[in-house]
Amino acid sequence: MIYEGKKRIWSEYQKEIPEDNYFYVRSCIRQNFFPASEKTFLDIVRNRLGKDFFETQHHTTCGGIAYHSDAIPQETVMTIIARQFALMTEAGYKNYACSCITSFGLYTETMETWKLFPELEAKIREILWKTCHKEFRIPENLAHASDIIYKFRNMIAEKAAYRLVNVKTGKPLRVVEHIGCHYAKMFPSRGVGGAEYPYVLAGMIESWGGEVIDYPERRHCCGFGFRQYLVKANRGYSLSNTHKKFESMAPFKPDMIITNCPGCPYFMDRWQYVISELEGKTYGENGYGIPVFTYEEVAGLVLGYDPWDLGLQMHQVAVEPLLDKMGIKYDPAKKYLGENGKYIGKPQMPRFIKCC
Amino acid sequence: MTPDINFGFGLSKSSRINLDNADNEKFRELAAREPDILKCMACGSCAASCSAGNFTELNLRKIILMLTRGAEKETVRQLESCMFCGKCILVCPRGINTRHLIKSIREIYCRPCAEPETGNGI
Ligand code: SF4
Numbered sequence: 297m298i299y300e301g302k303k304r305i306w307s308e309y310q311k312e313i314p315e316d317n318y319f320y321v322r323s324c325i326r327q328n329f330f331p332a333s334e335k336t337f338l339d340i341v342r343n344r345l346g347k348d349f350f351e352t353q354h355h356t357t358c359g360g361i362a363y364h365s366d367a368i369p370q371e372t373v374m375t376i377i378a379r380q381f382a383l384m385t386e387a388g389y390k391n392y393a394c395s396c397i398t399s400f401g402l403y404t405e406t407m408e409t410w411k412l413f414p415e416l417e418a419k420i421r422e423i424l425w426k427t428c429h430k431e432f433r434i435p436e437n438l439a440h441a442s443d444i445i446y447k448f449r450n451m452i453a454e455k456a457a458y459r460l461v462n463v464k465t466g467k468p469l470r471v472v473e474h475i476g477c478h479y480a481k482m483f484p485s486r487g488v489g490g491a492e493y494p495y496v497l498a499g500m501i502e503s504w505g506g507e508v509i510d511y512p513e514r515r516h517c518c519g520f521g522f523r524q525y526l527v528k529a530n531r532g533y534s535l536s537n538t539h540k541k542f543e544s545m546a547p548f549k550p551d552m553i554i555t556n557c558p559g560c561p562y563f564m565d566r567w568q569y570v571i572s573e574l575e576g577k578t579y580g581e582n583g584y585g586i587p588v589f590t591y592e593e594v595a596g597l598v599l600g601y602d603p604w605d606l607g608l609q610m611h612q613v614a615v616e617p618l619l620d621k622m623g624i625k626y627d628p629a630k631k632y633l634g635e636n637g638k639y640i641g642k643p644q645m646p647r648f649i650k651c652c
Numbered sequence: 653m654t655p656d657i658n659f660g661f662g663l664s665k666s667s668r669i670n671l672d673n674a675d676n677e678k679f680r681e682l683a684a685r686e687p688d689i690l691k692c693m694a695c696g697s698c699a700a701s702c703s704a705g706n707f708t709e710l711n712l713r714k715i716i717l718m719l720t721r722g723a724e725k726e727t728v729r730q731l732e733s734c735m736f737c738g739k740c741i742l743v744c745p746r747g748i749n750t751r752h753l754i755k756s757i758r759e760i761y762c763r764p765c766a767e768p769e770t771g772n773g774i
């Protein structure tokens with residue numbers, strides 16, 4: 297598509313993202329997969345940008361995984377969500393920000409459903425009152441955390457210690473952006489840039505000096521797909537989807553991948569190892585994989601956080617080739633040292649995919 | 653290659669078809685003889701009403717779709733179980749003479765039908 301055409305489509309899908317005062321909720325799985333992403337996000341918005349983000353320990357899972365695996369019905373998930381909204385109401389906030397794309401999709405779906413079926417909203421209010429003695433207001437604004445980083449991308453660029461530029465060649469890094477399916481494929485107007493040309497990550501990449509890669513399977517699912525993964529016998533579907541994406545992007549020689557969903561970076565990172573074991577094939581340069589990052593990790597790198605404080609040692613695919621390209625200084629000896637210098641253990645090296 | 657690790661699941665081949673590389677010569681011949689095939693909207697009514705399809709893999713909707721993509725190998729053999737009863741003609745909302753279409757498909761795609769595995773040699 298012609299670039300001007302894309303710009304026009306993006307302009308039709310500009311969502312309102314409030315400046316400040318958010319009730320922030322974490323994802324139930326991201327802290328295991330990418331342990332420092334949410335911590336980094338809060339540090340950036342609170343301490344670097346001076347914004348108000350409130351968290352409560354009473355927040356729970358949104359129920360998304362159980363819902364999308366057909367383990368619980370929609371009413372149950374709506375009641376869980378109603379309880380989260382009640383926590384926001386009690387805390388005195390109106391802007392709701394969530395870290396997870398599955399949750400974001402589910403909150404959007406719930407709010408849209410209540411608009412169309414007010415009697416269902418009334419039923420959920422009644423259930424919530426009977427079970428928890430809580431009442432709630434629907435958020436005035438719902439943002440995904442990547443919307444917020446997108447909004448402040450230029451402020452982050454101004455404070456940047458590093459840019460998405462290859463320091464050896466001076467050329468922009470070639471970046472694949474992968475958007476979680478539940479961000480805008482269900483409700484395109486709720487995402488920055490809509491479903492087909494979401495701009496949320498592309499905007500960050502451009503602002504931080506990188507070059508966005510367009511490739512045939514750009515909008516294909518990462519392969520997670522809930523039931524595809526949860527049932528072991530079905531995992532081949534998940535793997536094959538990821539394989540399809542990598543086969544499609546590889547000819548464009550990406551330096552890195554940025555994602556905004558809990559599942560996508562996990563599967564695109566870990567499946568590269570499984571593909572290498574099954575097929576003997578790797579997609580990065582010199583036998584490495586293509587490093588996959590969350591947008592918070594990339595924002596952290598750009599702002600000069602220590603890569604090991606960002607939890608990058610938890611990645612399957614080695615991140616060091618990318619750190620070297622960006623000219624980021626790091627201490628390889630500290631990679632497997634956790635808090636207070638405690639050794640956290642080094643994983644066994646795989647057969648094919650090269651790791652550091 | 654054989655993996656050392658048994659993950660308990662594997663990689664399936666992509667079903668993506670590169671139309672630039674597909675061999676569509678036979679399909680062009682078929683479409684010239686049966687232009688109605690281009691009207692098929694893949695609704696699947698024919699497959700749903702097919703008695704033979706109830707007991708075998710025969711699925712006309714899938715066959716038509718695969719032929720348009722130049723991928724006939726897996727599908728044309730399914731036509732061996734067609735009984736030429738014509739029930740699919742009655743249900744096709746696009747008015748395609750599906751029975752005649754099946755006959756033409758077999759004539760064009762099973763040309764070296766002397767081969768024993770291609771069935772009854774129509
Ligand atoms: S003519 Fe063949 S394909 Fe059509 S309904 Fe009869 S058996 Fe099925």
Ligand code: SF4
Pocket residue numbers: 691692693694695696697698699712713716743744745746747748750
């Ligand atoms: S019923 Fe007709 S239109 Fe529908 S799939 Fe069969 S041939 Fe195509």
